[in-house]
Amino acid sequence: MSGALERVRAAYARIAQVDRPEVWIDLRPQEDTEAEAAAIxxxxxxxxxxxxxxxxxxxxxxxxxxxLPTTAGCPSYAYRPEADAPVVARLRAAGSVVLGTTNLDQFATGLVGTRSPYGAVRNAVDPAYVSGGSSSGSAVAVALGIADFALGTDTAGSGRVPAAFNGIVGLKPTPGLVPTEGVVPACASLDCVTVFARTLPDAEQALSLMAAPAEPAAAPPRSPGPWRIAIPDARQLGELDKGWAEAFEEAAVRLADAGAALLPVDLEPFTEAAAMLYEGAFVAERYAAVGAFVDRHVGSPDLDPTVAGIISRARDVPAHLLYADRERLAALRSRALASLGDADALLLPTAPGHPSLAEVAADPLGANARLGRFTNSTNLFGLAAVAVPAGEVAGLPFGVMLIGPAFTDERLARIADLLTSPPLRVAVVGAHLSGQPLNGQLLARGGRLLRTTTTAPVYRLYALDTAPPKPGLVRSCEGGTAIEAEVWLLPAEGLGSLLAALPRPMALGSVELADGSFVPGFLCEPEALNGAREITAYGGWRAALAGGPSPHPSRREDTGAS
Structure with missing residues (x-):
């Protein structure tokens, strides 16, 4: 049995095993998906x-x-599309098999995952808690291991809050990067199709295929240096669930330990804009999307009363208020971007807390409104975002998100790597040292200087004939000495790209430091030393560059060291 067919059968077995029928609105018959998989x-x-x-x-x-019928979470609204939405078609063309359509907060109006006649979608980790909405079923299908990835939508946080609550990754692209044709709109000017996956690479692969073949827009340029992450003052975060402030601080520390520079930011324009999404005139766009349908079906058991109330009230928003809110939003956006300055990303908790099903039932509007405090403004400002797991609090997943300028989607994912993958150490002794010509290669990859030290006294150093000039470090059985070295922290992806560009005769090897530890470092292939001048006696590359007589002129220069 080969790959696609085996994976389909495993998915249906998992569906039966977890017994979460509320995740789905319509599952495709297994025989149909098996036939499609066999063809693949x-x-x-x-x-x-x-x-x-x-x-x-x-x-x-x-x-x-x-x-399959497109319901938007409302059975009487359903219609049968003649074709896949472009995002679905592109993923199927790449060889993935659709299992079915998933439950959601009706008309994508909510962040809780309970506003559906198909039932409340329970959290994947603890069924007493909400899954997050509106893309509830998609997130839980991934978190439970049924689907490899899933599509959601995000207008106010629906592609990020469910990711945080279920311990998975949620990519919310820059508005316009991924087509929204074939999507029932919540707010058409703000909607984004998003991706849920258990890992960043899986989510990124799906997103890249969804965005093709449109010409990608260039990310704003950045100056070399470590990643610059904006962190708000704890007082501006407002009330968080118990333990969440500490978990957020740990995530910030983890970024700093991985080499990121943490910068202050004023969060007020972000939270002010977030409140405008439902409290101001922008909610009128929800009425423009499905308001006429809601008006015709008042009192229908198909309509979630909370959703129907939100959409119906939006009918009476005066036009002048919309124009006033657009002007206010433009001013807030200018303040927000000015506050971010040259930061690569803003780090925030994805949500301020994680309510139980009982808490949402007791206060459906208040509990939902609280969840959008940090997510609501992202699309209003036209920004990109990624939500990633950042540990647990009281046995439930805790997540953070990184928000950045438009078309910095790939950059945000690389920063998120620092939270999902521990940084690696690398020892440098030559042109990559601080202030040397190639040091920028480390800084541009998020490198951070950990400490200055020396190697163990078992190495010899040679001046190579390269441009720019650089030394070659080799371990020696005799005549070695301690060589000045710097230890840098690099994200795994950064080290990988550095090695891919490493020219011969340099190679990555294990370098022994003065304290007896071994770290990856740049060594030299022995055959490159023929004719090279030994500079071991200087004890380091910088000292050799400073010139003058060798501090140990009697030392024998031998290019045959190994």
């Missing part, structure tokens, strides 16, 4: 390249999937 396996066997072959995905119920 045959294409792979014939030599075709399908990057997503062997994966399965789920689709939020307000996104068109050919052959």
């Amino acid at each position: 396996d045959a294409r792979i066997g014939a030599g075709e390249r399908l990057p997503l072959a062997g994966t399965v995905f789920a689709v939020k119920g307000n996104i068109d999937v050919a052959g």
Whole structure:
């Protein structure tokens, strides 16, 4: 049995095992998905390249999937699309198999995952808590291991809050990067199709395929140096659930330990704009999307009363208020971007807390409104975001998000890597030292100087004929000495890209330091030393560059060291 067919069968077995029927609105018949998977396996066997072959995905119920009704969480609203939404079509063309459409807060109006006639979607970790909405079913399908990734939408945080509550990754692209055709709108000018996955690479791969073949926009340029992360003062975060402030601080410290520079930021324009999404005139766009339908079906058991009330009240928003709010929003956006300055990202808790199902039932509007404190402003400001797990609090997932300028989606993912993957140490002794010509290669990859030290006294150093000039470090059985070294912290991805660009005769090896520890470091291939001048006696590259006579002129220069 080959990859795609085996994966489909495993997905349906997992669906039966977890017994969470509220996750789904419509599941495709297993025989249909198996036939599709078998065809994919045959294409792979014939030599075709399908990057997503062997994966399965789920689709939020307000996104068109050919052959299944699009309900937007309301049975009487359902229609049968003739074709897949472009985002779905692109993923299927890459070899992934759609399992079905998932439950959601009706008409994508909510952040709790309980506003649906198909039932409240329970949290994947603790069923007594909400899953987060509106993309509730998609997030839980991924968190439970049913789907490899899933599509959601995000207008006010629906692609991020469920990710945080279920311990997975949520990518919310820059508005406009991914097409929204074939999506029932919540607020058409703000909606984004998002991706849930258990890992960043899986989410990024899906997003890259969804965005193709549109020409990607360039990210704003940045000056070299460590990642610059804006962190608000704890007092501006407002009330958080018990233990969440400490968890957020730990995430910030983890970024700093990985080499990021932490900068202050004024969070007020972000939270002011967040309140405008529902309390101001922008909610009128929700009425423009489905208001006429809601008006025709007042009192229908299909309509969630909380959602219907929000949409119906938006009908009476006066036009002058919309124009006033647009002017106010422009001013807030200018303040927010000015406050961010040259920061690469803003770090925030994804939500201020995680309510139980009982708490949401007791206060459906208040509990939901609280959850959007940090997410509501992102699309209003036209920004990109990624939500990632950042530990646990009281046995439940805790998540943070990184928000950045438009079209910095890839940059945000690289910063998020610092939270999901521990940084690596690397020892440098030559042109990568602080102030030397190649040091910028470390800084541009998020490198941070950990300490200055020396190697163990078992190395010899040679001046190589390269541009720019650099030394070659080799371990020696005799005649070695301690060589000045710096130890840098680099994210794994940064070290990988540095090694990919490393020219011969340099190579990565294990360097012994003065304290007896071993770290990866730049060594030199022995054959490159023929004719090279030994500079071991200087005890380091910087001292050798300073010139003057060798501090140990009697030492023998031998290019045959190994």
